[in-house]
Amino acid sequence: xxxxxxxxxxxxxxxxxxxxxxxxxxxxxxxxxxxxxxxxxxxxxxxxxxxxxxxxxxxxxxxxxxxxxxxxxxxxxxxxxxxxxxxxxxxxxxxxxxxxxxxxxxxxxxxxxxxxxxxxxxxxxxxxxxxxxxxxxxxxxxxxxxxxxxxxxxxxxxxxxxxxxxxxxxxxxxxxxxxxxxxxxxxxxxxxxxxxxxxxxxxxxxxxxxxxxxxxxxxxxxxxxxxxxxxxxxxxxxxxxxxxxxxxxxxxxxxxxxxxxxxxxxxxxxxxxxxxxxx
Amino acid sequence: xxxxxxxxxxxxxxxxxxxxxxxxxxxxxxxxxxxxxxxxxxxxxxxxxxxxxxxxxxxxxxxxxxxxxxxxxxxxxxxxxxxxxxxxxxxxxxxxxxxxxxxxxxxxxxxxxxxxxxxxxxxxxxxxxxxxxxxxxxxxxxxxxxxxxxxxxxxxxxxxxxxxxxxxxxxxxxxxxxxxxxxxxxxxxxxxxxxxxxxxxxxxxxxxxxxxxxxxxxxxxxxxxxxxxxxxxxxxxxxxxxxxxxxxxxxxxxxxxxxxxxxxxxxxxxxxxxxxxxxxxxx
Numbered sequence: 001x002x003x004x005x006x007x008x009x010x011x012x013x014x015x016x017x018x019x020x021x022x023x024x025x026x027x028x029x030x031x032x033x034x035x036x037x038x039x040x041x042x043x044x045x046x047x048x049x050x051x052x053x054x055x056x057x058x059x060x061x062x063x064x065x066x067x068x069x070x071x072x073x074x075x076x077x078x079x080x081x082x083x084x085x086x087x088x089x090x091x092x093x094x095x096x097x098x099x100x101x102x103x104x105x106x107x108x109x110x111x112x113x114x115x116x117x118x119x120x121x122x123x124x125x126x127x128x129x130x131x132x133x134x135x136x137x138x139x140x141x142x143x144x145x146x147x148x149x150x151x152x153x154x155x156x157x158x159x160x161x162x163x164x165x166x167x168x169x170x171x172x173x174x175x176x177x178x179x180x181x182x183x184x185x186x187x188x189x190x191x192x193x194x195x196x197x198x199x200x201x202x203x204x205x206x207x208x209x210x211x212x213x214x215x216x217x218x219x220x221x222x223x224x225x226x227x228x229x230x231x232x233x234x235x236x237x238x239x240x241x242x243x244x245x246x247x248x249x250x251x252x253x254x255x256x257x258x259x260x261x262x263x264x265x266x267x268x269x270x271x272x273x274x275x276x277x278x279x
Numbered sequence: 280x281x282x283x284x285x286x287x288x289x290x291x292x293x294x295x296x297x298x299x300x301x302x303x304x305x306x307x308x309x310x311x312x313x314x315x316x317x318x319x320x321x322x323x324x325x326x327x328x329x330x331x332x333x334x335x336x337x338x339x340x341x342x343x344x345x346x347x348x349x350x351x352x353x354x355x356x357x358x359x360x361x362x363x364x365x366x367x368x369x370x371x372x373x374x375x376x377x378x379x380x381x382x383x384x385x386x387x388x389x390x391x392x393x394x395x396x397x398x399x400x401x402x403x404x405x406x407x408x409x410x411x412x413x414x415x416x417x418x419x420x421x422x423x424x425x426x427x428x429x430x431x432x433x434x435x436x437x438x439x440x441x442x443x444x445x446x447x448x449x450x451x452x453x454x455x456x457x458x459x460x461x462x463x464x465x466x467x468x469x470x471x472x473x474x475x476x477x478x479x480x481x482x483x484x485x486x487x488x489x490x491x492x493x494x495x496x497x498x499x500x501x502x503x504x505x506x507x508x509x510x511x512x513x514x515x516x517x518x519x520x521x522x523x524x525x526x527x528x529x530x531x532x533x534x535x536x537x538x539x540x541x542x543x544x545x546x547x548x549x550x551x552x553x554x555x556x557x558x559x560x561x562x
Binding site for chain 1: 411524533537
């Protein structure tokens, strides 16, 4: 019967655990992937990385994505969840429509928005043109490209969080609202004193997914900007892909991977211990 | 049914008109890019430039027809289907078996091994991508379906095992005792009793795994170099690269590529929404 276990253990060890450990090992070498890693460089890859302006921009971008996810996307998702928590005509249709971007692949969503943002054929330039603006190429300008990406991030993922919140709202005991109404609570009081506290576990979970997802964002970047213009829109993972994978700098790329790993795992442990302790 | 006689769950007393207005605006922001994409595929490049929003003055069916008549579109969809199907079958089999052992067989080190596998939930996949490339290359699996399938399975194991384990634990213990008394071994119990009772969770894991594999980009990007093997996310990026400013063709190509996913989503919405969110709720 124990023979049921080895397939999972072998696959996981060989293709997940071992590569994770190897990333740590390779990060101490300068290596182009051929032969075996022999040029030990100590912490040089990490020093190069942290001194690199483009990598710092990438870190900053990941930070921006987190901030926008938490301050724009989650409130939007919560607000819509509240509007859609009760059944009325069309509830289901709205829920489906809002969830649709989450089901679309990042690559498809990214290409669609690349069209929206296209300076010659796109929707945005047409809208702005109606107000008299000249053709705008938002994705080609370092000043606007990252903001444009952030909008797509919100568009793509708010529906997922909305569904989480709707599921959470349905768990709340209705008598609480009845009591609040009898006590003459205003809508805002009801929302801040009952809905938000009772949703606590769901909100903490949604923040958790939001941050971990933001840290690992990659698939959306590629169809939109590939990290450009002039490396202004990289995330950690697109930086890893661009400077590690395509240039076959195994050691340097692995160092990026290690930084990503430390941030993600450190965050996950810390958050579970400090914030989600009681959930 | 009026608002008054169904005391609302959330009772943020918002005016219905305000609610409808907000919902309509958000729905428009979600749908307009998608609709403009589908319509854009019916336009000529010139008319797309003049009016990217409206209905095409002349419906250019050729854009779509040429794609459907060519091999390229079908090949990339076929590749994605093969990769996703293999990934789903393997993930479901391997993780259901492992979860069954963790629930029903007591052995030394069981807790340790489970925790080891569940570590996978925390690991960011991108960290392993370079060592994984080396490994796949050394195994001779570059430019093969298996080079994509096996790592996808390996990375899906942690969450699938967790989902299966939680479900199996909910099945009544009496079943197991009854089966053993009736002379049904572990394997028979698994095959004839646990699996048939586990349809909902099998569906959930299958949906999550399929969507992840179908949409996956980074792994095939690193493992596959021959465009004959490209799944659709690589194929569509290559297409966009080739036809860079022929947006009418690219839009038609995008539309045809996402159409099956959207159709399946609306056909099986309940399962898909529940599957994709329950995976994370219990994870």
